[in-house]
Amino acid sequence: xxxxxxxxxxxxxxxxxxxxxxxxxxxxxxxxxxxxxxxxxxxxxxxxxxxxxxxxxxxxxxxxxxxxxxxxxxxxxxxxxxxxxxxxxxxxxxxxxxxxxxxxxxxxxxxxxxxxxxxxxxxxxxxxxxxxxxxxxxxxxxxxxxxxxxxxxxxxxxxxxxxxxx
Amino acid sequence: xxxxxxxxxxxxxxxxxxxxxxxxxxxxxxxxxxxxxxxxxxxxxxxxxxxxxxxxxxxxxxxxxxxxxxxxxxxxxxxxxxxxxxxxxx
Numbered sequence: 001x002x003x004x005x006x007x008x009x010x011x012x013x014x015x016x017x018x019x020x021x022x023x024x025x026x027x028x029x030x031x032x033x034x035x036x037x038x039x040x041x042x043x044x045x046x047x048x049x050x051x052x053x054x055x056x057x058x059x060x061x062x063x064x065x066x067x068x069x070x071x072x073x074x075x076x077x078x079x080x081x082x083x084x085x086x087x088x089x090x091x092x093x094x095x096x097x098x099x100x101x102x103x104x105x106x107x108x109x110x111x112x113x114x115x116x117x118x119x120x121x122x123x124x125x126x127x128x129x130x131x132x133x134x135x136x137x138x139x140x141x142x143x144x145x146x147x148x149x150x151x152x153x154x155x156x157x158x159x160x161x162x163x164x165x166x
Numbered sequence: 167x168x169x170x171x172x173x174x175x176x177x178x179x180x181x182x183x184x185x186x187x188x189x190x191x192x193x194x195x196x197x198x199x200x201x202x203x204x205x206x207x208x209x210x211x212x213x214x215x216x217x218x219x220x221x222x223x224x225x226x227x228x229x230x231x232x233x234x235x236x237x238x239x240x241x242x243x244x245x246x247x248x249x250x251x252x253x254x255x256x
Contacts, residue, residue, distance in 0.1 A: 022241045031243055040214060041221035051241035060244040072225045078249050094205035102248045109224045122224075125217045131248055140209050140217060148220050 019068045021061070022051065032065065034135045037095075039127070045070060048136075050107070050129075060107055062127075074107040077123060080152055088128060092139040096130045105129050109138075111149065120149035 014026045033048045047065040058079070064070035077084045088098070098104050106126040112119040123146035129136040170178060177187040177199075184206065187199040200208050 025241060027243070039221055041218040042225070050244040050246055052244040053241055060246075061241065063241075070225050072221065073227075089207070091205050091207045094203075105246045105248050107246075109221060111220060111224045112227050122217070122220050125220075129246055131246060138217070138221075140207065140213060142209050142213050148216055 017065065017068060019063055019071065021071045022053075022063065025049070025051070025063065027065075032134070033062075033129060035137065036135060037137055039072075039138050040125075042067075042070060059110070062107070073110040073112060074127065075110055075121060075152075077106055077108040077121065077126060080121065081123070081150075084123060086123075086126065086141050086144060086146065089139055089141070092128050092137065095137050096128060096135055097133065098128070098130055103130055103132060105131055110152070118151050121152050122148050123150045124148045 012028045012030060014028055017025050017027075019025055027049055031049060033050055035046050035048060037043065038045050042064070045064045045066045049063045049065060051061045051063050052059065053061075058075055060074045060076065062072040062074055064072075092098060096104065106128060108126050109122040110119050111122075124142075124144060125138050125140045125148065127136055127138045172178065172188045174188055174191055177185050179185055183203050185201040187201070189197040189199045191197075202208055
């Protein structure tokens, strides 16, 4: 190799995988969100992508790269609940090297049931993502009043999607 | 599971950094003190298990595929940004 530059290009080559939910996905190393502790229920799954579909812009899918069968629907809790501003436990800041509100964003896990018009969102255990390092952890707000299954009318998600498209 | 008997004020070391102390014992309730590094989460088991169940339910309802419209176009990377508190509302 005669190039004087470090071989950074090799780590940014697109990787192709086939996911049962999304079909063919192409991604680069820099797009991987690393969960060093996995997630409760999926503690061995450490590498994830955050994906959206144009048809469902309010859903952010966490697609596991370690087990392609696993994809978890989430949403931005701030968009659905304007006043949601939880105090993060100290282990969140320590684990993810977070020092200010501009260091992180939150995603909340959605449980979508086929039949009902409603879905629920987990406001008690947000996923905290450091937007500089792209490391993440789900944190439990154990002593808060937030519920694991907070109802979200499905209509609200569609309206939020419509307004964000304007 | 390792089972140890402790009396009031006795403690247990887990690894090098976590200590559990029996603070008080009152009939059917034990008060435990936990000393752990700041980055170690400590939660009541039933809360942790509830989150486990919710995550697993969320993932399995997704894989059934029947709850959301069929996937049309391919997925794109989601835009994740910190909350901007001073952003004016539309």
